Amino acid sequence: MAFDLVIKNGEIVTAQGVYRADVGVRGERIAAIGESLQGRREIAAAGKYVTPGAVDVHVHLEMPIGDIASTDDFYTGTRAAAFGGTTTIIDFVEPEPEETLLEALASRRACADDKVVIDYGLHMTLGPAEIPKLDQVAAAYAAGCASFKLYMAYDFRLNDGEMLQALTAVHNTNGLPIVHAENWDVITMLIAENVGNGRTTPHYHPRSRPAKMEGEAAGRIINLAEFVGTRLYVFHVSCGETVDRIATARQRGLPIYGETCPQYLLLDWSLYDRPGVLGALPVCSPPIRAKEEQARLWQALSRNHLQAVSTDHCPFTMAEKERGLGDYSQIPGGVPSIEVRFTAVYSAGVRAGHLSLPQWVDVCCTTPARLFGLPRKGQIAVGYDADLVIFDPEREMHVSPKTLHETAGWTLYEGMTLHGWPEMTISHGQVIVEDGELVVGMGNGRFLRRGFGKM
Numbered sequence: 269m270a271f272d273l274v275i276k277n278g279e280i281v282t283a284q285g286v287y288r289a290d291v292g293v294r295g296e297r298i299a300a301i302g303e304s305l306q307g308r309r310e311i312a313a314a315g316k317y318v319t320p321g322a323v324d325v326h327v328h329l330e331m332p333i334g335d336i337a338s339t340d341d342f343y344t345g346t347r348a349a350a351f352g353g354t355t356t357i358i359d360f361v362e363p364e365p366e367e368t369l370l371e372a373l374a375s376r377r378a379c380a381d382d383k384v385v386i387d388y389g390l391h392m393t394l395g396p397a398e399i400p401k402l403d404q405v406a407a408a409y410a411a412g413c414a415s416f417k418l419y420m421a422y423d424f425r426l427n428d429g430e431m432l433q434a435l436t437a438v439h440n441t442n443g444l445p446i447v448h449a450e451n452w453d454v455i456t457m458l459i460a461e462n463v464g465n466g467r468t469t470p471h472y473h474p475r476s477r478p479a480k481m482e483g484e485a486a487g488r489i490i491n492l493a494e495f496v497g498t499r500l501y502v503f504h505v506s507c508g509e510t511v512d513r514i515a516t517a518r519q520r521g522l523p524i525y526g527e528t529c530p531q532y533l534l535l536d537w538s539l540y541d542r543p544g545v546l547g548a549l550p551v552c553s554p555p556i557r558a559k560e561e562q563a564r565l566w567q568a569l570s571r572n573h574l575q576a577v578s579t580d581h582c583p584f585t586m587a588e589k590e591r592g593l594g595d596y597s598q599i600p601g602g603v604p605s606i607e608v609r610f611t612a613v614y615s616a617g618v619r620a621g622h623l624s625l626p627q628w629v630d631v632c633c634t635t636p637a638r639l640f641g642l643p644r645k646g647q648i649a650v651g652y653d654a655d656l657v658i659f660d661p662e663r664e665m666h667v668s669p670k671t672l673h674e675t676a677g678w679t680l681y682e683g684m685t686l687h688g689w690p691e692m693t694i695s696h697g698q699v700i701v702e703d704g705e706l707v708v709g710m711g712n713g714r715f716l717r718r719g720f721g722k723m
């Protein structure tokens with residue numbers, strides 16, 4: 269019996285290995301992997317890689333900061349993701365103080381459901397105003413928010429006592445705590461010292477958020493997680509100091525996990541010394557570090573000290589970044605990479621010899637799906653969602669904001685030539701990007717109710 273769709277003769281890349289076969293799709297699922305499969309539609313993929321749709325577990329679309337919001341909304345952001353081969357994202361719910369967690373989830377879904385072109389999930393943020401609401405954590409988990417964001421920085425930050433309460437509540441419901449680890453007291457002191465002495469340019473941004481103190485904060489939250497007995501996932505690891513804390517904990521058998529992002533793997537802090545607004549664009553937190561850190565991060569991925577690469581995609585326009593030129597601490601933080609991530613990790617990771625092909629798929633697709641409770645995502649196997657990418661490893665990608673679909677109007681990867689690009693993106697059995705065009709409309713994606721992530 270013919271399949272609805274067959275991808276013929278591609279090199280299938282999974283986290284387990286690489287082999288040539290046809291992939292048969294029936295309805296929304298992968299129905300067969302074999303030879304000489306026949307379909308109503310057949311797509312030739314000889315010489316191409318066939319990978320699972322990529323999974324980006326850390327994005328901020330239309331995220332409000334004061335009177336502005338990150339530039340990509342749930343439509344333009346998921347569209348850019350789809351062009352780059354990403355078929356699942358996880359964004360955030362940030363409750364208002366007066367809202368219940370479920371009300372906040374409903375209003376975030378109301379922003380997203382009609383706009384997304386790929387599937388999406390949501391993390392629940394627990395700030396100080398949520399400490400009295402910790403009895404609602406179980407309801408949020410049951411509604412599909414199975415992971416909980418805890419900050420050690422910004423107004424969202426929890427002190428150690430609040431952190432203890434939040435970690436305990438999340439652990440007791442089987443949720444996964446995810447953390448932004450930085451030492452806020454040290455950061456605010458260094459910013460005050462720099463700005464007070466006229467050191468106001470973005471050059472001082474990474475120097476106000478030292479790698480050593482990111483490591484210190486990661487070590488502290490890992491100690492708290494161990495005391496509570498919970499799992500923990502550390503967001504946006506930017507440096508070897510933090511890798512060391514995670515690796516040591518894992519060697520002791522603790523269920524501690526970490527991710528890094530393309531900006532830490534491919535870029536370095538000399539970008540902050542570019543003139544004018546160009547130096548403000550790379551402001552994000554943790555900051556982009558000295559070049560030596562890149563090798564530490566690639567090595568951490570290849571040795572499974574870090575398990576995933578996500579983007580922390582959260583761009584602002586040049587005009588919004590410009591507002592902080594007289595005081596770097598006022599520059600809205602966040603950089604884009606939702607579209608280039610999968611290619612960037614292939615190009616700078618696999619082609620440069622840091623990662624194998626299966627490791628590329630593992631850190632961009634398979635392990636993030638597993639850790640974040642998406643049992644039908646991130647893998648090419650019978651029964652999984654037919655979320656697939658046909659990836660041309662030889663295509664050269666000259667990165668420019670003009671060729672990307674992100675809406676910030678700038679990219680830190682401008683001028684780079686990256687190797688490999690998705691030729692086609694498929695989401696639950698439906699081709700969504702083909703011949704450089706998005707061929708589905710807004711609202712094609714679905715909210716994913718996530719459950720317990722397997723470690």
Ligand SMILES: [Zn+2]
Nearest residue numbers: 326328580582
């Ligand atoms: Zn983030």
